[in-house]
Amino acid sequence: MQILRAQREDMLALAELYAGLAEAVAADKFLPDWLGNPGKEWPLWSPAARLASRYEWPALSKAVDLLADVSRRSPVVRQMEFEKVISGNGRLAPVMMYESQVVNGRFLGPVTFALQALYQKMGLETTGAELPDYAAVELDFLSFLAEKEAQANDDQQARHWRHTRRQFLQEHAGKWLPQLAHRLSNSGEEAWTAVAHLLAAALNPPKRQKQITPKESGLPQIPDITLCTLCSFCVQVCPTHALSMREDDHATRLTLNPSLCIRCHKCEQVCEEKAIDLQGKPAAAPMLVLRESPRATCPRCGKPTVSEAEVTAVVARLGSHPAWLDYCLECR
Known part of the structure; x- marks a missing residue:
């Protein structure tokens, strides 16, 4: 019973991690106040630290160390840093924040409508005017899937949601979001470097849990x-x-x-x-x-x-x- 409870808590932590990352990468539209706080006060801290301690997940462990070193800074400055990175700052091509831009070469490509159909099948709708293939929306969907796995009533349901989450990573988020993580990791800004490593780790979660003595x-x-x-x-x-x-x-x-x-x-x-x-x-x-x-x-x-x-x-x-x-x- 304790093991099952711990696994559910792990999935809830993963859901929190994806949800926090969704807020972070939407900083070009709305910057959450917590991004101005020291890293240990971010909502990403507790779930990331828990998962890093329970899984063989070197990438996440490194991300947690980087997050611990993030100092307090004005949210306005954080937003300027992010906008500078995704715009390319006149030296690099702008970062594409929509999967259709990467996969189809344009907005409102086939992948946009495929994701809209997938979300509707799950009983979900994107809020506001945001497209279903926006980076933050895809991360929110991963959070939804992890939470569903945590709330499953039996092993069969849990396996279903786990398979759906892994399939979504393989076919969508895991295919194009690593480029956003890569660009952020080269930003030279401590907060966005930490976000980059958290994002890269979250897109490639391990399947093997540490041996608990x-x-x-x-x-x-x-x-x-x-x-x-x-x-x-x-x-x-x-x-x-x-x-x-x-x-x-x-x-x-x-x-x-x-x-x-x-x-x-x-x-x-x-x-x-x-x-x-x-x-x-x-x-x-x-x-x-x-x-x-x-x-x-x-x-x-x-x-x-x-x-x-x-x-x-x-x-x-x-x-x-x-x-x-x-x-x-x-x-x-």
């Missing part, structure tokens, strides 16, 4: 909370933001969102104190507190400073308790 079935836990110093290294490496550090005036908490955890073991591997293992039992709660520590207060102004767990860790490393450690930055 019994160890990978558990959630992160901290059996001995005294070992955890709340250093936040685990939070920084968590690819899906399942781990987070939360603070208020009274305490610092390391929390886990079980639904986002992909059991990648990065938190366990990076923990210098060996406080984390992945033997935790499945949890229905939306948020778990793995470690909590009261916050120390500045003896001069009374403001909360770092957690007492961090103070204890620093003292243990230094072998003494320096006076400056107790004060906030302003009072030092």
Whole structure:
């Protein structure tokens, strides 16, 4: 049952990946605000990181690394970057955004009407005035097919939708969208380079899943909370933001969102104190507190400073308790 649930979640992640890519490549018409955010805040991040951790998918793993390095930038600048790439910037031929342009050499070619018939057969219609062979529309259709596979009631239905998705990749999207990915990959712009690699990977998904060991079935836990110093290294490496550090005036908490955890073991591997293992039992709660520590207060102004767990860790490393450690930055 857990394996079937994981496979459904994989397909939903793939659907999210295609949907996010559809929004990204439609930037010449409407740029989503999230494209101005750092890569780890994009809606593409969590599904891409999950799939890269569960499948032998080197191209997607590379794309996730590139996405992690994308910094914040004005959405207006992002749109200008995209328009510059697809226009050719006076040096290259413009990028064709419609399959009929590539396959038939013109708008409204036979492929346009073939796709319209296919979508109608599935009970779908393209919204607005966009043609059915537009890049973003084809990616949205792939998202629809992946979601249908995730929602299948039995293996036969799942195989049907899987076959339809793979056939569509082979006969349509996978034949001409790689040229868009290639042009974007040579843009020299970090955001569009990441989009290019995500697109190229999504157009060639693997069929083989990584071998999941019994160890990978558990959630992160901290059996001995005294070992955890709340250093936040685990939070920084968590690819899906399942781990987070939360603070208020009274305490610092390391929390886990079980639904986002992909059991990648990065938190366990990076923990210098060996406080984390992945033997935790499945949890229905939306948020778990793995470690909590009261916050120390500045003896001069009374403001909360770092957690007492961090103070204890620093003292243990230094072998003494320096006076400056107790004060906030302003009072030092």
